[in-house]
Amino acid sequence: MSDASLAALLATIAARIGAVHVLTEPADMAPYLHEERGLYAGKAPAVLRPGSTEEVAFIVKTCAEAGVPIVPQGGNTGLVGGQMPFGEVLLSLARLDRIRNVDPVDMTMTVEAGCILDKVHEAAEAVGCLFPLHIASQGSCRIGGNLASNAGGTAVLRYGNARELVLGLEVVLADGRVWNGMKRLRKNNAGYDLKPLFLGSEGTLGIITGAVLKLFPQPAQRSTAFLAVPDPASALSLLKRLRGEAGDALTTFELMASFGVETVLNHMPGTVRPFRDAYDWYVLAELSAPTRAFDLSALMEESLGAAMEAGEVLDAVIAASEAQAGALWRLREDMSEAQKFEGGSIKHDVSVAVSRVPEFLERALPAVEAALPGLRPCPFGHVGDGNIHFNLSQPVGMDKAAFLAMWEAFNRIVHDIVADMDGSIAAEHGIGILKRDELVHYADALGLELMHRLKAAFDPAGLLNPGKVLAPLPVKEV
Structure with a gap:
């Protein structure tokens, strides 16, 4: 596209979303073009900041008609470069940050894609509910990106990945049309389930602009323990024990090698060594329940006592307060950040x-x-x-x-x-x-073929996040 054609395109978009939300100066675009790991330097002719689903649809339709590719971006916390443009227009969803509805009876929350994950947590807690997706970047990541990457986190053991936390979606398709799948239904077998196609597709099939999220009862009690274990096999035995005795109350079970914990203790201010001695392997385990019908702390103590007798646990500390639980969690949550110092x-x-x-x-x-x-x-x-x-x-x-x-x-x-x-x-x-x-190297050939068919069906011109997830197919010689 010529400079004049690009300028005309951006002027058309600016007239709709406001010139202040069409960024073209390098300094203004810089925060959107540098990713967490520093592996990729992004490049874009402009960063577009729509404020509604309708504005996203207008941008996508306008760019599609001009043959201009788009890279959608949430909180720019992705770790595999999926949110980075390499010459495409970047579409930031940060301004779509409204919580449209919270219903503690339906146990649902309807949100826009740009909502910061912590804001979703706070809105759920305000009505006595829980949204259980917890990841290290939750203070800056945005829910649309979490869904587009099918984020996991520390509570998958109990609640599942992001894909399992969604009832409905709103998606802008490659031609600018909007698919409204925002039903709050727990049961819906009316044809193919389209939601999973977009969840985890990293913006290559459509741009998520809204979602209906599942909520859960807020835990009434928690019990958090930091444990030293002899080896990963012992950790697995402990996992089996806790699952058998606590059932769904086992929310978190995280394994850590000594080097990672020592790195956190050495580099992250305010962290506290949990034991006098150092061990080779550690586990962070947490039980939680929405009821006080039984005592989780007693259950944790009893289970760990049996585990120590069985040789599955070498040492243990159980948090006696929320502050102590937070200190134990830091030994796990700060691990990725601490590694940067090494x-x-x-x-x-x-x-x-x-x-x-x-x-x-x-x-x-x-x-x-x-x-x-x-x-x-x-x-x-x-x-x-x-x-x-x-x-x-x-x-x-x-x-x-x-x-x-x-x-x-x-x-x-x-x-x-x-x-x-x-x-x-x-x-x-x-x-x-x-x-x-790596996907090309390891994926099943038929599976890759089906992925390419889906991409061609949803985005025949290849304008949505091009070059991500799927490598371009080789040109067949005639």
């Missing part, structure tokens, strides 16, 4: 069957350590649902750029093991651009 980090977001988590770690840890002496693995994550963040910190003193250049080599080591175990190379962060070629 230099370069090559990160893998993988999953295997829950029962095979110890096997994955037994295979992957020696494999990566053999590939680079001095490497400092930092595995942690949601072992209760099989999701491990298998992060690798650079050897002390190694050049950061040289280490990060080994990302593809470590992908092959780690992802080959995951594939051999029938796992997934993308558990909760999505594919974006970071794992696009």
Whole structure:
């Protein structure tokens, strides 16, 4: 598109959404073009900031008619580059931040895509309810991005991924039409269920502008424990024990290696060492319940006592207050941030069957350590649902750029093991651009073909978040 044609297009859009919401100055666009990990530098002719679904639809229709591609962006907290433009127009959903309805009887909340996740939590709590999606970036991430990436978090064990927390969606399609699927129904078998197609599609099939979210009863009590365990196999035995004794009250079960916890203690101000001694492996476990019909703290103490007798737990601390629980949670929640102080980090977001988590770690840890002496693995994550963040910190003193250049080599080591175990190379962060070629390498051929068919059906011109998730099909020679 020529400069004159682009200027005319932006003028048309500015007349509809307001010139102040069409950003073209580099300084104004900069916050939208730099992502969390610093892996990609975005580039865009403009950042557009619509304020309603109708304005989003107008922009998409106008750009579609001009053949101009669009990259949608929520809170710009994505970890695989899916929200980064590389020459496309960037469409920010930040201004679509209204909560349209909260119904504690239906146990639903109707929100716009730009609502910050913490704002959703607060609105639920105001009516005595819970929205259970909790992730480290919840103070800045936006619900539309959470849904577009099918975010997971620390409560998946009890409540499921983002996909399982949605009853209805509003989506702007590639031609600018709006699909209104905003029903608040718990049962609806009227034809194909379209919602899952957009949830986790990273804006490549349509742009989510609104959603009906499921709410749950607010917990009346919690019991949080930080535990030292001998090894991942013992953690798995403990998980089985707690599930058997607490049932759905087991909300969180997070596994952490010693290096990650020590990194948090060394670099994050105000964190407190939970035990006098250091151990190789830790678990953060939390029970919660919406009733006081039974005593969760007593249940936790009794279960952990039996676990210690069985050798599944070496040491334990149970929070006696909300402040103490918060301090224990920081040892897990601050882990990704603390890793930045240790230099370069090559990160893998993988999953295997829950029962095979110890096997994955037994295979992957020696494999990566053999590939680079001095490497400092930092595995942690949601072992209760099989999701491990298998992060690798650079050897002390190694050049950061040289280490990060080994990302593809470590992908092959780690992802080959995951594939051999029938796992997934993308558990909760999505594919974006970071794992696009990995998807081609590992995905079932027929599955990839079906994905391309869906993309062609929903976005035949390839204008929605082009180049993300799916690599372009090779041109067939005639």
